[in-house]
Amino acid sequence: MRELSGAWKYHPGDHADWALATQEVEEILLPGVPLGFSTNFQYQLCEFDLLPGDTILILSDGLPERLNNEDEAFGYPRTEALFKKSGDRAPKEICAHLALGGEGWAQGRLQEDDITFVVMKVKAQERVIGQER
Amino acid sequence: MADISMQLEIRRDGDIAVIETKGYIDSAGGSSITSAYNKLFDEGIRRFVVNIAQRKFINSMGVLHLLEIAAQAQSSESTIAFCCATPTIAKSFEIMGLMNFASVYDTEDEALQAYKSMQ
Numbered sequence: 679m680r681e682l683s684g685a686w687k688y689h690p691g692d693h694a695d696w697a698l699a700t701q702e703v704e705e706i707l708l709p710g711v712p713l714g715f716s717t718n719f720q721y722q723l724c725e726f727d728l729l730p731g732d733t734i735l736i737l738s739d740g741l742p743e744r745l746n747n748e749d750e751a752f753g754y755p756r757t758e759a760l761f762k763k764s765g766d767r768a769p770k771e772i773c774a775h776l777a778l779g780g781e782g783w784a785q786g787r788l789q790e791d792d793i794t795f796v797v798m799k800v801k802a803q804e805r806v807i808g809q810e811r
Numbered sequence: 812m813a814d815i816s817m818q819l820e821i822r823r824d825g826d827i828a829v830i831e832t833k834g835y836i837d838s839a840g841g842s843s844i845t846s847a848y849n850k851l852f853d854e855g856i857r858r859f860v861v862n863i864a865q866r867k868f869i870n871s872m873g874v875l876h877l878l879e880i881a882a883q884a885q886s887s888e889s890t891i892a893f894c895c896a897t898p899t900i901a902k903s904f905e906i907m908g909l910m911n912f913a914s915v916y917d918t919e920d921e922a923l924q925a926y927k928s929m930q
Binding site for chain 1: 867868869870871872874875878879882897898899900902903905906907908910911912
């Protein structure tokens with residue numbers, strides 16, 4: 679997904695994603711149909727700049743749609759807030775923080791969908807430049 | 812745990828069919844909605860509203876079924892609208908591209924009014 683020339687390219691699936699830069703969370707929402715859809719769908723290609731220290735989170739809808747015992751979904755705003763709180767940590771810790779947040783919200787209710795996170799960080803001294811199209 | 816069964820209530824408002832879902836919209840639930848859509852289509856209905864107010868949860872396979880009937884509607888000169896999604900489900904609809912194939916309204920009344928204003 680990442681080109682060696684420097685630009686970050688992203689093809690969407692059934693998930694949302696955010697990039698963290700200077701403690702701010704930017705959501706990059708690219709609609710994409712689930713695998714198996716029978717109609718032709720033109721996926722968008724998005725390129726954007728990344729700076730050292732940026733963190734990218736790609737996730738399935740499992741955490742935002744996780745329900746508690748009152749049938750309330752965890753939601754996207756809480757997911758974003760959790761990521762903002764932990765975005766400066768190591769990828770493994772960010773995943774654990776997000777998963778624990780979902781567990782706490784669920785109050786013991788069993789998980790009803792897959793919950794997937796992919797976290798990537800841009801190391802210091804590594805600058806990538808691209809443009810959106 | 813989620814309830815596995817899917818209950819549907821079908822109402823008519825003139826020539827518009829309202830399919831109200833009362834179950835877990837996974838693959839099986841989505842399949843039930845598809846069957847109801849096909850049956851109504853065979854009966855001559857061409858305008859549909861799917862009301863998911865009673866659902867707090869839907870998974871990717873459920874959305875896939877909704878996408879398939881929305882695309883089918885588009886290619887068969889019928890129209891389908893969805894309404895009453897929670898903010899989380901509405902955003903999942905947006906992420907999964909449903910809004911490329913169907914309209915999504917906050918309330919059933921808005922969806923019905925939108926159809927009626929097209930007449």
